[in-house]
Amino acid sequence: MSQLTDALTSKTATGNGAGAEPGTGKHGRSPGKKPGKAPKIPQGRFSVHFAHYKWLYLLLLPGVIYFAVFRYAPMYGVSIAFKDYVPFLGVNGSQWVGFQHFEDFFSNPDFPRLLGNTLILAALSLLVAFPLTIILALLLNEVRLSILKRTVQTLVYIPHFLSWTIVASLSFLLFALDIGPLFQFINGLLGTHIDILSGPNWFRPLIVLQDIWKNTGWGTIIFLAALSTVDQDQYEAAIIDGAGRFRRVWHITLPGIRSTIIVMLILAIGQMLNTGFEQIYLMTNALNRSVADVFDTYVYFVGITQGAYSYSTAVGLFKSVVGIVLIFGTNWLAKRFNQSGLF
Known part of the structure; x- marks a missing residue:
């Protein structure tokens, strides 16, 4: 009888946990209560999500206000x-x-x-200035001396912060007739009198050179950021295999930033009709107007000086629609070639 009593007592202790109080479940906890679980918060409610990420939304607010006031409101x-x-x-x-x-x-x-002048300037900028941005980024990426690299980066970034008015003034000083140092050098080298500022044949090269000098260095920022994400182990493996610097750039660096190049190319093609008003307007004169008139300056002359507001708005809307079509078309073409597009 005593053995049977001891067996029942042992079974009860095992089922309820050693030292458990009467009316408690396993491990001495009340039945129906799950340990270690926080109260459930509904995930689909925007208020809960906003409360959790409120500081990120606060940082987003200035950008939203800017686009709402200066981009979407004028669409009316x-x-x-x-x-x-x-x-x-x-x-x-x-x-x-x-x-x-x-x-x-x-x-x-x-x-x-107008269409011909705009497309020619855009094509020259796309074929000359855009590749130079990538080449400059690749060259900067190959510089191993940190002080030299930072110095060169600073020097090529500075022109971006100069206004087009200053760039145009520098161009007039350098290429001014008879007194411009570059005018004297070029004419002394070629032995002929060339009016670079007024000659129609020199207008487009001058515009492209200004664009390269001002914006190429600033455009390298995105590509340098993309270059920093390339796997360094691939370079080490290529060096072990005997690949030279050019082959490493061609087979590792460029494929590593291919998606960034494609995205920037899509954006550049979408901006083909936006050649920029200020630069063209400042460099235009009565002698080169035949090749200098583009859509941006045409909208100014017709809309502001002549008061044809509806007509100039139609020209601007045409540019915007063409830009959207170019972006979607280029993105679709990139997808067809199995490349990562903009969206």
């Missing part, structure tokens, strides 16, 4: 491209004319010249 005025806008009547009071301004623009004799 795009409607005047389809109206005969009269300032005294306002946007809502002006009469609808449909696509009349677009028809006038496409039938304008200046349209082929």
Whole structure:
């Protein structure tokens, strides 16, 4: 009898846990309560998500305000491209004319010249300035002396912070007739009198050179950031295999930043019709106007100086639509070739 009592007592202690109080479950805890679990918070509620990431949303706020005020709010005025806008009547009071301004623009004799000048300048910038940005980034990436690298980076970044007015003034000082040092050097070297500032044949090379000097160094920032993510073990393996510096760049570096190059190329193609107003306007004169007139300057002359607000808005809207089509088309083409696109 005593053995049976001891066996029952041992079984009860094993089932309820040693030293457990009556009415408790395993490990001495009340039944129905799960240990170590925090109260469940609903994940789908935006308020909970916002409270958790409130500081990130606060950092995002200035950018949202900027785009809302300066990018999206002005879209309301795009409607005047389809109206005969009269300032005294306002946007809502002006009469609808449909696509009349677009028809006038496409039938304008200046349209082929404007399109040709814009595309030529954009193509020169894309074919010359864009590859030079990548080449400069590759050269900077190969510099191993830290002080030299930082010094060169600083020197090539500085021109980006100069306004186009200063760049144009420097160009006039350097290439001024008879007194410009570069004018005297070029004419002494070639033995002929060349008016670089006014000659139509020199306008496009001068614009491209200005763009290279001002923006190439600044454009290397993105590519240098992409170069820093390339796996260094691949370079070590290539060196062991006997690959030279050029082969390492061609087979490791460029494939490593291919996606960045494609994204930047898509964005550059989307901006082909935006040649920039300030630079072109400052370098334009009566002698080179035949090759200097582009869509940006045309919008200024027609819209601001002549008061054709609806017509100039139609020209700007045409540029924007073409830019969107180019971005989507280039992105689709990149996807077809199994490359990472913009989206």
